Amino acid sequence: MPETRKLSYGEAANAALRRALEERPEVLLYGEDVGVPGGVFGVSKGLRKQFGDRVFDTPISESAILGSAVGAAMFGRRPVVEIMWTDFFLVALDQVVNQAANVRYVSEGRLTAPLTIRTQQGTAPGSCAQHSQSLEAFFLHTPGIRVCMPVTAQDAYDLLLSAIGCDDPVVVIENRTLYHGAKQEVSLGGPVAPIGGLRTRRTGTTATVVTWGALSLQTVAAAETLAQEGHDVEVLETPWLDPFPWDEVLASVARTGRLVVAHEANRTGGFGAEVLARVAEAGIALAAPPRRVAVPDLRLPAAPGLAAAVVPGADQIAAAVRQLVAAG
Amino acid sequence: MPETRKLSYGEAANAALRRALEERPEVLLYGEDVGVPGGVFGVSKGLRKQFGDRVFDTPISESAILGSAVGAAMFGRRPVVEIMWTDFFLVALDQVVNQAANVRYVSEGRLTAPLTIRTQQGTAPGSCAQHSQSLEAFFLHTPGIRVCMPVTAQDAYDLLLSAIGCDDPVVVIENRTLYHGAKQEVSLGGPVAPIGGLRTRRTGTTATVVTWGALSLQTVAAAETLAQEGHDVEVLETPWLDPFPWDEVLASVARTGRLVVAHEANRTGGFGAEVLARVAEAGIALAAPPRRVAVPDLRLPAAPGLAAAVVPGADQIAAAVRQLVAAG
Amino acid sequence: MTESETGTGAMLRDLRDVWRIRLLEEKVRDLRLGGDIVGSVHLCIGQEAGPVGACSVLEPADALFATYRGHGWALARGVPAAAILAELLGRATGVNGGRGGSAHFTAPEYGFHGENSIVGAGAPLALGAALAGRFDGTGRVALCVFGDGAMNQGAVHESMNFAAAFDLPVVFVCENNEYSELTPIRDMVRNDVLADRARAYGMLGERIDGNDPAVVRDRVGDAVQSAREGGGPVLLELMTARLVGHYIGDAEQYRQPGELERLAENEPVTRLQAALRAAAVPESDIAAAHDDAAHEIEAAAREAAAAPLADAEAVRRHVHA
Amino acid sequence: MTESETGTGAMLRDLRDVWRIRLLEEKVRDLRLGGDIVGSVHLCIGQEAGPVGACSVLEPADALFATYRGHGWALARGVPAAAILAELLGRATGVNGGRGGSAHFTAPEYGFHGENSIVGAGAPLALGAALAGRFDGTGRVALCVFGDGAMNQGAVHESMNFAAAFDLPVVFVCENNEYSELTPIRDMVRNDVLADRARAYGMLGERIDGNDPAVVRDRVGDAVQSAREGGGPVLLELMTARLVGHYIGDAEQYRQPGELERLAENEPVTRLQAALRAAAVPESDIAAAHDDAAHEIEAAAREAAAAPLADAEAVRRHVHA
Numbered sequence A, B: 001m002p003e004t005r006k007l008s009y010g011e012a013a014n015a016a017l018r019r020a021l022e023e024r025p026e027v028l029l030y031g032e033d034v035g036v037p038g039g040v041f042g043v044s045k046g047l048r049k050q051f052g053d054r055v056f057d058t059p060i061s062e063s064a065i066l067g068s069a070v071g072a073a074m075f076g077r078r079p080v081v082e083i084m085w086t087d088f089f090l091v092a093l094d095q096v097v098n099q100a101a102n103v104r105y106v107s108e109g110r111l112t113a114p115l116t117i118r119t120q121q122g123t124a125p126g127s128c129a130q131h132s133q134s135l136e137a138f139f140l141h142t143p144g145i146r147v148c149m150p151v152t153a154q155d156a157y158d159l160l161l162s163a164i165g166c167d168d169p170v171v172v173i174e175n176r177t178l179y180h181g182a183k184q185e186v187s188l189g190g191p192v193a194p195i196g197g198l199r200t201r202r203t204g205t206t207a208t209v210v211t212w213g214a215l216s217l218q219t220v221a222a223a224e225t226l227a228q229e230g231h232d233v234e235v236l237e238t239p240w241l242d243p244f245p246w247d248e249v250l251a252s253v254a255r256t257g258r259l260v261v262a263h264e265a266n267r268t269g270g271f272g273a274e275v276l277a278r279v280a281e282a283g284i285a286l287a288a289p290p291r292r293v294a295v296p297d298l299r300l301p302a303a304p305g306l307a308a309a310v311v312p313g314a315d316q317i318a319a320a321v322r323q324l325v326a327a328g
Numbered sequence C, D: 001m002t003e004s005e006t007g008t009g010a011m012l013r014d015l016r017d018v019w020r021i022r023l024l025e026e027k028v029r030d031l032r033l034g035g036d037i038v039g040s041v042h043l044c045i046g047q048e049a050g051p052v053g054a055c056s057v058l059e060p061a062d063a064l065f066a067t068y069r070g071h072g073w074a075l076a077r078g079v080p081a082a083a084i085l086a087e088l089l090g091r092a093t094g095v096n097g098g099r100g101g102s103a104h105f106t107a108p109e110y111g112f113h114g115e116n117s118i119v120g121a122g123a124p125l126a127l128g129a130a131l132a133g134r135f136d137g138t139g140r141v142a143l144c145v146f147g148d149g150a151m152n153q154g155a156v157h158e159s160m161n162f163a164a165a166f167d168l169p170v171v172f173v174c175e176n177n178e179y180s181e182l183t184p185i186r187d188m189v190r191n192d193v194l195a196d197r198a199r200a201y202g203m204l205g206e207r208i209d210g211n212d213p214a215v216v217r218d219r220v221g222d223a224v225q226s227a228r229e230g231g232g233p234v235l236l237e238l239m240t241a242r243l244v245g246h247y248i249g250d251a252e253q254y255r256q257p258g259e260l261e262r263l264a265e266n267e268p269v270t271r272l273q274a275a276l277r278a279a280a281v282p283e284s285d286i287a288a289a290h291d292d293a294a295h296e297i298e299a300a301a302r303e304a305a306a307a308p309l310a311d312a313e314a315v316r317r318h319v320h321a
Ligand SMILES: Cc1ncc(C[n+]2csc(CCOP(=O)(O)OP(=O)(O)O)c2C)c(N)n1
Pocket: B032, B060, B062, B084, B088, B091, C067, C069, C117, C118, C119, C120, C146, C147, C148, C149, C150, C151, C175, C177, C179, C180, C181, C246
């Protein structure tokens, strides 16, 4: 029976975890500080108390966390584990890329690895270079792994449940700047959607802006500014990056004839390149060359003043659209 | 005094290591089986004998290997370390992405990490999914890391020396199917070039094919076939992927108006996407939509018959060009 | 226990089981040298006592994680020789239809949860199998096999601590064949008694004779039982030796003079045959242990060779659900 | 030794040096709570004896690798307080011009080779510093600091074995403050005497009182000397406690009743002051130790606050050579 509650993004994720633990006895939830403390961002608060041994803390051993989740998933559990920062995947990426991703394929589907890995990423004021990266491109270049990036509180709830329900390994990339934001109306308890899909944040005819992660919010803000200038921008947010809604994105770009992709990852080799590449391959005629709005190719500096100079926001996105319009 | 000798690719890499060890007392060479055994592919043969303690074997500890090289480089050494297969980076990628890449930037250049990491990658008959990946895209999405992929024996010599001479961390991605190929004339002892550059394998006006790694050889073969059909293809091989020769590549594509990128990495999120994206951003008018020739998005199966069905070769490259020509 | 479990009957069975692995591996070598199998192949010739002894104490619900040197473990666990050979030959009837190959196949229906070609990477997976068993009522024990060299890999360390901290039923079996590829383990550690490391994690560790199936059966049996009863993980260091190269084609230049001769005296077939002869077991029984195995492997090889090649049409399936 | 090295003179110096760190950290906390410093900050309040004792035995050519909880180590190693505060405030005069921030700055010119925000990741780097010293004639020792929780990270394991196997002069300093973030270490290991792990690698390990600068100086001094003389690595487990949260804002719900009171009795300032009073050192001297430190930190804070913000124009420089 669906009900609606006002929840922050973090609370919505907590509600999703609670529901999954309630409805599916095979769900386990663990990671560093995930159990008794309830998570460093409070996302798993109260769950240890409610579900006992199925929710627990672990040593600071990312290979053991990820690998044990792969192994448990091979044996019928649905582990939901946390890598506290996406940057920390790098000490244990083997367990995702060489292990989880291969389970189904090599066994011809006789073994599967339905695990969910929650992490969070992105820039935040004062975070150092080792705590600021956006690494979705690594996972998106790993066939077999599903990837999503919840942005709204509703996403934080829905996508996490879809991920847990998915029979593939899924990386759910949250964002720490969103956890404790304003409470939003969240519909709880409805049917769990299959993975995939996109969200049209705004329809328009001037240009298509494709975006994901926290930058979506900046993109919407940019679109509002642009609308006041008479530019109606179509904002396609892709909370699911694998599977990616190629048909919808290509159709929109074909309609508007202009494309901007905005992400917080470094520009070169970011997934924005894939979007531009697919549009080019599709032979879609553009009124002006497409553009990417992204962090330039550098390490992220900790000082807020320095980071602000390189992390794009609404202004950069709006400027990119204006340049497209001016170009043709 | 330059001299020319007939060497295999592996022998040429060996000659480069020997020269670096001879000329630069600060060079250290180590990794698993690199010292006394001379490397599992024989690339460091004889060097332990000649250079003693500067060449040594290590435990199977990739984090320790990579991290110690970063640390030694910070202290004036020029370590050349080996990660036997690129797939094995994944147990220790932190030391490249979170450590090596940040040394110079965070210290504003007061500390540097001039290390060279030799590895090899790619498909080879019978290799399993955990020993077949092409992961250059991971490094190319990591600002601060330089990347090259030697193809000829001369490359194996030259690029390795350029990498060792470079003051940035460099990943040199060799290819095991090339180590023991036919001997080629290799010019030894000449000046060491700075990193970067490209090789025009063939000039032509019909289309530009950009390629790297072992697939370069297939591309040249495809171009020869195509030439007999009257299609003169420009083959741009990019042994250096970071820095990438953008100006030359964009100029060639602007000239030919057709683009194919061929690589052995998986299609989605591979560096081919970046090439297509940059061409699109440059607003270069194309006669037909660009194409990528790549491994489809799957895990690589071990059986040669299965792998052959998905690993592209000269036929696929030639077909892609023909389709471009047919399309416009 | 009956004589067949402890006496010459058991020894004869062990000899046959050792021969099964030995002859499978020799067959693989021949096929590799003949070009029918391609790519890197890691044989366990000389190391057969480990899989023979250890698998004999596992239950069907238990989990077994091996390495690229895993043909013998798979066979001992019950995977048919024909399915293994077919896998290496890239046949449709291979355990994974050719997708895994020599170094990365898996056969969960036989309780064989896969080889692994990343050194040490099976240990975290084994934690998960044990963890799942805590909730699914199977009482599953996970047996995780790796080499001496793998002891220096971070993932193995993390796994031992994790298993110990949470009393997970994992038996870590370190096959110490004294080499990691081409490098002697003694040069890569200060203390080469690797079982000593168990104490760091507060768990039991024991170095045992890994070339005697009875010793392995006994010690692994105790470890499995203790793990199953909630005693947590155990580390067993099986001292053994591979009589062949790390991979087919290895020039074995790292061997000391006389080393292979010394190893030959201590290898399982030689030892079991000597023990059987000392116990006055008839030569015909000893020969039958070999012949039964040879018959099985030859038939399996014929079956595998006759199977169709893996179907390239299906190569893109099973990337996702 | 003179009295100033061992007696009350040394104690007074230690007290001042402990105060320097304590007051720096309190200043950082104020600036963070006031919003001048932004982002995650990890204070070492209560853990000052480690850096004070250990840095006093290091030579200029030695290398020091710390963690995100590294302000105290940097200060003890000689990095000026003003440069540290300026870094945290994002000023151009910060040690790294604001690029490193609280958790990832480096000051090689002072022999401080960086904080590290990846748990355990400094250990491999320390190997390299020690390795370099083997060839550059400096006789460098690398001191590598990490927490109790880091002992469960693969990279630390690999590093200890690597250092031991090759007799590298690395002193591993594990600051055991009994918590890893919000989780007690005793729940994450079976054997919570972490120094015991050293034996696994064949090296010496010792658990010591980490809240007494003199004990730390003595034991780290011996370890450094032994490492420098070719004895290889040593692991020292410094028992200590942080009197504050893991990060600023930590609600510290994991504390037991009475825990903070108990810890307060054992913290370095309390202990040093009590010892000085027991030795009848004049109160004015004891006060001066504090006041000297306070004077330095206040001046540093003023200097840092007056410095210009880091120059965003230069933000793209130094990605490459
Ligand atoms: C992470 C990783 N590093 C390196 C390798 C290459 N490699 C394959 S087998 C091997 C040696 C392993 O030695 P050991 O653990 O003793 O097992 P054995 O081969 O002797 O059975 C190495 C280094 C690998 N597969 N994975």
